[in-house]
Amino acid sequence: MSEADVTDVQDVKRVGTNPGDPLPQLPGHVSHGRFEQVLRAGFFAVTTEIAPPDSADPDEVLTRASLFDGYVDAINATDGSGAHCHMSSLAVCAILTRVGYSPILQMSCRDRNRIAIQGDALGAAALGVCNALCLSGDGVQAGDHPEAKPVFDLDSVSLTRTLKILREESRFLSGRKLDYAPKLFIGSTINPFVPPVDRRIDQLAKKIDAGAEYIQSQYCFDMDVLRDFMARAVDMGLPEKAFILPGVGVLPSARTAKWMRENVPGVHIPDPIIKRLEGADKPLKEGRNICIELMQQIKELPGTSGVHVMAYRQEKWVGDVVKRSGVLDGRTPWSPDTADTTIGTVN
Amino acid sequence: MYKVRLWSVRRARFMEALYNASNPVILATLRGITKVFGTKLDRPITAAERGLKGFLFDCQMCGSCQLSKTGMSCPMNCPKTLRNGPCGGVRPDGNCEVKPDMKCVWVLAWDGSERMKNGDVIKDVEFSGDHRDKGKSTWLKLAREKRPEVSVKPMQNTNV
Numbered sequence: 001m002s003e004a005d006v007t008d009v010q011d012v013k014r015v016g017t018n019p020g021d022p023l024p025q026l027p028g029h030v031s032h033g034r035f036e037q038v039l040r041a042g043f044f045a046v047t048t049e050i051a052p053p054d055s056a057d058p059d060e061v062l063t064r065a066s067l068f069d070g071y072v073d074a075i076n077a078t079d080g081s082g083a084h085c086h087m088s089s090l091a092v093c094a095i096l097t098r099v100g101y102s103p104i105l106q107m108s109c110r111d112r113n114r115i116a117i118q119g120d121a122l123g124a125a126a127l128g129v130c131n132a133l134c135l136s137g138d139g140v141q142a143g144d145h146p147e148a149k150p151v152f153d154l155d156s157v158s159l160t161r162t163l164k165i166l167r168e169e170s171r172f173l174s175g176r177k178l179d180y181a182p183k184l185f186i187g188s189t190i191n192p193f194v195p196p197v198d199r200r201i202d203q204l205a206k207k208i209d210a211g212a213e214y215i216q217s218q219y220c221f222d223m224d225v226l227r228d229f230m231a232r233a234v235d236m237g238l239p240e241k242a243f244i245l246p247g248v249g250v251l252p253s254a255r256t257a258k259w260m261r262e263n264v265p266g267v268h269i270p271d272p273i274i275k276r277l278e279g280a281d282k283p284l285k286e287g288r289n290i291c292i293e294l295m296q297q298i299k300e301l302p303g304t305s306g307v308h309v310m311a312y313r314q315e316k317w318v319g320d321v322v323k324r325s326g327v328l329d330g331r332t333p334w335s336p337d338t339a340d341t342t343i344g345t346v347n
Numbered sequence: 348m349y350k351v352r353l354w355s356v357r358r359a360r361f362m363e364a365l366y367n368a369s370n371p372v373i374l375a376t377l378r379g380i381t382k383v384f385g386t387k388l389d390r391p392i393t394a395a396e397r398g399l400k401g402f403l404f405d406c407q408m409c410g411s412c413q414l415s416k417t418g419m420s421c422p423m424n425c426p427k428t429l430r431n432g433p434c435g436g437v438r439p440d441g442n443c444e445v446k447p448d449m450k451c452v453w454v455l456a457w458d459g460s461e462r463m464k465n466g467d468v469i470k471d472v473e474f475s476g477d478h479r480d481k482g483k484s485t486w487l488k489l490a491r492e493k494r495p496e497v498s499v500k501p502m503q504n505t506n507v
Binding site: 109110114136137138139141142150152153154155156157158161189190191194195196199202203205206209210218265266268 | 426427428429430431432433434435436437438439440441444445451453454457458469470471472473474475478
């Protein structure tokens with residue numbers, strides 16, 4: 001092999017022969033990931049959530065992800081959301097990175113202690129995952145295994161700090177050194193819509209202080225509360241320290257909205273939204289229109305860097321609301337050209 | 348007792364003053380006692396701490412007490428044992444997601460800290476507790492520490 005060939009091979013390796021190979025890490029960036037690159041470049045980012053399947057078939061993950069192709073910059077893989085058991089978020093992320101998607105690994109403190117969580121952070125980074133999102137996690141009483149033992153060894157703030165220590169100090173919490181640190185872009189969550197509403201801003205500041213570099217919020221259906229929250233965030237200079245992506249949702253009907261308000265922890269849906277759905281001829285369409293309006297208003301809100309679209313069981317409409325909202329300004333996020341959805345088989 | 352716990356948080360300012368006044372005395376006494384008796388009186392001292400703090404705050408004896416930093420609302424009464432503020436599941440009436448009849452301990456903590464002189468310490472990042480300390484006395488731990496203000500935390504040496 002000549003010298004030129006060797007260089008060629010290295011070049012190919014650098015840009016990646018496989019879609020899942022890491023991108024070059026840009027100066028000032030903490031990860032190799034595309035999501036961080038989009039945010040730091042100043043684009044208004046769109047993220048969404050994939051519902052991990054109740055299945056061991058990897059194709060189901062890829063089929064679900066392909067619904068978002070060309071409309072989102074990153075895909076959150078939920079970690080036993082609502083305390084229900086599904087395919088693990090780490091596995092979903094690993095399947096997604098194989099074809100080049102930019103997944104966000106949701107890490108909840110409910111099911112794993114600090115030993116397991118740190119191991120997962122290393123494993124995720126080794127599998128090409130570049131983003132992690134630290135959550136406390138819904139209580140086990142909310143799910144289908146209420147008899148399970150809740151772990152909560154760490155809380156979301158301690159977890160955020162843990163990931164930062166792993167990455168920046170290249171060590172475990174115990175002090176033991178790592179050979180190679182997990183280059184994870186660290187995120188956390190905020191819910192400005194539930195009590196103590198006037199203190200949630202301090203909770204945001206605390207999470208950023210602990211190491212959060214981006215923040216995704218719980219469903220926003222109340223722009224007044226979000227407007228006030230973001231104004232205070234801007235006053236405190238928080239958007240300069242972390243990218244803030246408020247969450248929006250697609251509501252299919254007034255009935256579902258009421259059910260969510262009653263049964264899903266932390267979901268705040270004001271009456272005018274429910275009345276609007278009740279009065280609509282086509283509630284499904286009205287639900288999407290509400291989502292689109294919220295996305296547009298969020299984009300205009302000072303301090304926001306993107307929007308997080310949660311459309312549980314409405315995933316097929318994510319592309320529609322993103323497109324019609326125009327929040328991407330004509331930009332088309334990366335998607336696999338020919339996503340090979342047959343990379344795995346279930347025997 | 349839940350009612351006493353609520354009462355204590357409402358009087359967080361008074362509790363803070365009481366803590367500031369009594370803590371050095373308690374620690375100095377315990378330093379003397381542990382010097383003379385070693386570990387012989389650990390059990391009654393732990394029982395006394397459990398009795399007093401249990402009555403006033405529903406103290407769960409986590410062994411690394413944060414009451415003075417959390418508005419006199421014990422974070423270990425949170426079903427998720429969160430030590431850095433409320434989760435996102437607090438109910439519209441300010442009650443707990445897991446125990447609907449109980450006020451969220453972090454809603455109470457913020458309420459208490461606003462009454463306190465030095466309540467702003469609630470904004471500092473705390474690291475999750477050391478599970479080996481569960482059931483042990485924080486008083487004795489502090490009395491035996493050479494420098495009581497320095498806490499042993501995994502993030503101690505970080506500037507992150």
